[in-house]
Each structure stands twice: as C-alpha cells, then as structure tokens.
Amino acid sequence: MKVLNFAVISFSSIFILYYGKFFLLPLFLALFFYIILNSISKNLIDFTKKYLFVINEAFSFFFIFLLSLTFAYFLFQLLKINVVSIIENSDQYQKNLNFFLELISRNTILEAFLSENLLKDINLIGIFSNLLNLIKSFTGNFTLVLVYLIFIVIEEKFFILKLNLVLKNENKKKLFSKINNDIYNYFRIKTFTSLLTALFTFMILFFLNNELSITFAIFAFFLNFIPYIGSLLAVVLPSLFATIQFMEFFTPILTLILLLVSQIFIGNFLETKLMGKTLNISPIALIIFLSLMGKIWGLVGMFLSVPLLVILIIFLNNFKETKKIAIFLTEKGID
Numbered sequence: 001m002k003v004l005n006f007a008v009i010s011f012s013s014i015f016i017l018y019y020g021k022f023f024l025l026p027l028f029l030a031l032f033f034y035i036i037l038n039s040i041s042k043n044l045i046d047f048t049k050k051y052l053f054v055i056n057e058a059f060s061f062f063f064i065f066l067l068s069l070t071f072a073y074f075l076f077q078l079l080k081i082n083v084v085s086i087i088e089n090s091d092q093y094q095k096n097l098n099f100f101l102e103l104i105s106r107n108t109i110l111e112a113f114l115s116e117n118l119l120k121d122i123n124l125i126g127i128f129s130n131l132l133n134l135i136k137s138f139t140g141n142f143t144l145v146l147v148y149l150i151f152i153v154i155e156e157k158f159f160i161l162k163l164n165l166v167l168k169n170e171n172k173k174k175l176f177s178k179i180n181n182d183i184y185n186y187f188r189i190k191t192f193t194s195l196l197t198a199l200f201t202f203m204i205l206f207f208l209n210n211e212l213s214i215t216f217a218i219f220a221f222f223l224n225f226i227p228y229i230g231s232l233l234a235v236v237l238p239s240l241f242a243t244i245q246f247m248e249f250f251t252p253i254l255t256l257i258l259l260l261v262s263q264i265f266i267g268n269f270l271e272t273k274l275m276g277k278t279l280n281i282s283p284i285a286l287i288i289f290l291s292l293m294g295k296i297w298g299l300v301g302m303f304l305s306v307p308l309l310v311i312l313i314i315f316l317n318n319f320k321e322t323k324k325i326a327i328f329l330t331e332k333g334i335d
Contacts, residue, residue, distance in 0.1 A: 035184070044064060182316055192274075228286065293308070
C-alpha cells in the first residue's frame, strides 16, 4: 500500500510539474533566488552582529535584494558585451577550431569516437548566438520571476502566522523549524562556496587573458550547485575554449590545472569542512533526477534539480517514515 501511494504521488508530481511549468518554473526560480538572498541576508546579520552592530532582518534583506538586483543587471550587461565581442571575432575562432578538427580527423583513434558529421557540425557562431539568445530570453523572463519574488517576500510574514495557526502542536513547529534551518544552512554554505568558485574562476581566467572570463565565472557560480557534472564542466569548458583562443597547449593545460586546484580546494576541502557529510547526494540519484527535470523543464530544470533534490532529502530525512528513502538518495548516508 505504501509503495502504491508513493508511486501515485510521484507520477502526480511529474504530471503537475510538466503541465504546470508555465507558472511553476518562474515560481521555483523565484523561490530559489529568495532562499539565496535570505541566506546572504542572514550571513550579513551574523557578521554585523559579531563585528559592528545589530541590523533589522527586513532592512538586511532589502539591502541585499537591491544590491543583488543592481549587481545582476550590470553583470548581465557585461555578459552580453562579452558574448557579442566573441561573436564578432568568431570567424577566427572557427578557423582555429576547424584546424584542430582537421588534426582530430587525421587521428584514426580519435576519429573512431567522433563521427564525421559531428566534427563538421560544430559551429561556434551558432553556439555563441544561441548563448546570446538564451541570455536575452532569461533577462526577458526575469521580470515574471521578479514579480513572484516580491510577492513571496510580502507573503512570508503572513505565511509564518498561518503556519503557527495550522501547526498547533509544538513538536510539529520544532520539526518545521529544523527543516527550514537545514535548508537555509545548506544554501548559506553553497551560495558562499559558489561565489568563491566564481571569483577564483574569474581571477584565473582574467590572469590568463581568457576572453570569456566573465561568462565562465557566471557559469561557474550556477554550475557549482550541480555536484560532479557542474564542477567538471566549470573546468573543461574554459580549458577547451583556451585551446581555440590561443592555438597552443601550455595555456589550456595551465587553465585546466589552476581551475582543477581551485575546484578541489573549494569543493573537497572548504565545502566539506563547512557542511560536513549531511547532504552527500548519490551520483545515481543525481543523474536520474537531473535527467527527469531536464526532460520536464529543460536546461533550467536541470539547474533547479539539485536544489530541489537537496530540499527533498532534508524533508524526507526529518520524518521517521521516509528517513530510509533519504538515506538511499545520499552517497554515504546521513548523520
């Protein structure tokens, strides 16, 4: 009976997520940004309380919200300028790429893994044009996300009041508070390490004169929310582009080594030290959930899949009936 109930809930959830994506997608994005902004806001409150003075929660969130909005606007403008400049010089990059593809096509071992059509179909102008359209599309749809975000902020105070009326049992209130704290603690640490990853990526690529240093730094921030795959892409993509840009192997190899060292330091040492092993996602569970959300919501769904899976694990872990499922969704179990 429990298995049947779980199956019904799972299929119903997939159905709702797929057919309700036109309003659920911006809503989930707004919730994601709200959690991140609130996490940064809480960090600011803790810092000022410890070293300066006590500030109001509402003021802290409003300050972080305006600062993030201004920063995001200028960042996306820089991103557009960065990609447009690459498109303008894409003919040269395409020639460089074709030269490397020609070398690959002469190598029988490499050619066995890559089809002739695949080698011919790599078009940098098309790739960067699609990237520019994606940026423009995101900035256009961000207005709706922003509207949702504003209403979430307004609703939060009333939601807590309503929740206190519904959860009259003190144990239930404590349980909800624990779930809420676990989610915020995860995102506080993850946001901090993602910002650090983006900063390290930008500094390394800027130092090595990579022309897409801003773009790859922004990608590194968002990719850091995706374990395993995200870190791999954040290292490999800039290194591959460096090969096409510089037409030699020293700079790409140096790019690869420096980015890899920064990823290992932040991901394997710093993040592990700050977070512990409370949320070590199982690679199999991650791939399945990533594929499923990618099929339902596309690229944005793949990005949101990990935060949603993390929230699901935290939620399931706090109930006796579902704790075993939470353990199976993790790599090494939960403390």
